[in-house]
Amino acid sequence: MAQDVPVYLLTGFLGSGKTTLLQRLVSYWQQQGLKPGVIINELGDVNLDGLLVEAEVPTSELLGGCICCTVREDLAGELAGLVERDRPDVVLIEATGAANPIDLLDSATETAMYAGIEIKGLIAVADAAHLLEMHRSRGGRTYALMQDQIRSASIVVLNKIDRVSEQEAEQLEQAIAGWNAYAPIVRTVRCDTDLGPLLETGFTPERAADGPLRRTPGGGLNMLGSSHGHVTSYTHRFARPVDSEKFEAMIGELPREIYRAKGLLTFSDTASRFLFQYAFRELDFIKVTPQGQLNDMAVFIGEHFSAAELRQKLERLELESEQAEVSE
Numbered sequence: 001m002a003q004d005v006p007v008y009l010l011t012g013f014l015g016s017g018k019t020t021l022l023q024r025l026v027s028y029w030q031q032q033g034l035k036p037g038v039i040i041n042e043l044g045d046v047n048l049d050g051l052l053v054e055a056e057v058p059t060s061e062l063l064g065g066c067i068c069c070t071v072r073e074d075l076a077g078e079l080a081g082l083v084e085r086d087r088p089d090v091v092l093i094e095a096t097g098a099a100n101p102i103d104l105l106d107s108a109t110e111t112a113m114y115a116g117i118e119i120k121g122l123i124a125v126a127d128a129a130h131l132l133e134m135h136r137s138r139g140g141r142t143y144a145l146m147q148d149q150i151r152s153a154s155i156v157v158l159n160k161i162d163r164v165s166e167q168e169a170e171q172l173e174q175a176i177a178g179w180n181a182y183a184p185i186v187r188t189v190r191c192d193t194d195l196g197p198l199l200e201t202g203f204t205p206e207r208a209a210d211g212p213l214r215r216t217p218g219g220g221l222n223m224l225g226s227s228h229g230h231v232t233s234y235t236h237r238f239a240r241p242v243d244s245e246k247f248e249a250m251i252g253e254l255p256r257e258i259y260r261a262k263g264l265l266t267f268s269d270t271a272s273r274f275l276f277q278y279a280f281r282e283l284d285f286i287k288v289t290p291q292g293q294l295n296d297m298a299v300f301i302g303e304h305f306s307a308a309e310l311r312q313k314l315e316r317l318e319l320e321s322e323q324a325e326v327s328e
Contacts, residue, residue, distance in 0.1 A: 004116045005083050005091055005116060006117075006118055007079070007120060008091070008120055009093050009105065009123070011123070011153070012124055012125030013126070013127065015130070016126055016130070017127065017160065017190065017191045018125050020190055020191045021123070021157065025199075028195045029089070034090055035087070035089045036088055036090050036091070036092060037086055037088030038091070038094070039079060075107040075108060076108075079091065079108065091117070101122060101148055101153070104122075105152065105301055109235070119235065120199070121201065122153050123153065123154070123155055123157060124150050124153035124155070125156075126149075126158055128160050128163055128168075131146055131172060132171070132172055135172070135175055147179050150180050151179050151180050155183050155198060155201045156183050156184070156185045158185055158186065158188065160188075160190075183201075186198060234307040234310060235297060235299050236263075236297065236298050236299075236310070236311060237295055237296070242266075243267065243268050247267070250314075250317055255302075258310075261276070261277075261278035261300045262275075262277050262278065264288070264295075264297060264298075266296050268321045274287055275288045
């Protein structure tokens with residue numbers, strides 16, 4: 001079975017340095033011998049950021065709207081098309097600075113239902129001086145959006161750190177830790193940092209075993225060993241059918257931190273396959289007949305829940321279903 005293509009999401013308010021980090025990431029992957037693919041979202045009708053990406057890098061454009069609203073439905077198609085057409089080793093999605101990160105994640109995970117991808121992390125870039133100004137003035141919608149981008153991140157890049165004092169940098173790190181106690185904070189100038197550890201800090205459950213959180217003197221978090229099971233998106237691929245009643249009971253016991261789930265399932269107690277949707281504590285099933293070879297899977301979206309615990313529950317559900325079949 002082919003490996004899923006890792007996908008990274010890149011968010012941050014306008015002018016924070018996202019495109020600079022995008023260029024660095026593309027170069028880093030190329031130096032590793034990998035073929036990166038890029039999806040760039042622009043509010044306008046011209047992809048200016050795309051002009052800064054090398055011509056040989058497979059690139060898709062989402063223009064004329066925000067990825068989380070007017071062009072949301074296009075993302076799944078563009079992402080699936082890029083993976084199928086260009087066969088990249090890794091994909092980076094750069095959202096417009098006005099994008100809501102929760103909707104961005106929701107849009108991206110749609111593709112995991114029928115394409116071989118895995119959302120590995122959401123990198124939030126913040127302009128230190130701008131964020132400090134907004135934090136002091138509690139500046140309206142812009143400030144609220146910055147907070148949302150940071151809350152949803154698997155890692156925060158505190159960029160343009162040279163524009164604030166050490167005391168102000170520590171103040172910002174403490175504020176960021178208050179919004180997202182799990183995401184490591186990396187100080188940068190022009191997004192210049194060690195990209196290996198940055199990419200290793202993601203939503204994946206194996207990070208949970210790396211070790212406990214360790215705070216820096218400024219209130220930030222060390223990068224290595226700091227995941228603590230924090231995820232924003234977790235994809236589970238089922239090895240076998242599961243019992244429908246037990247699955248429904250498990251969904252009913254999900255923590256409130258998980259507010260969205262979706263997937264394609266085969267149940268052991270019925271011959272049909274079902275698409276399920278879970279949102280705001282409500283669960284719906286739709287009988288479907290998928291085209292092509294689609295594996296059973298489920299995507300869970302939320303804030304600061306343990307992917308390791310969720311994975312254990314799902315694996316236990318599969319095991320119990322298998323044991324029930326054997327005993328019959």
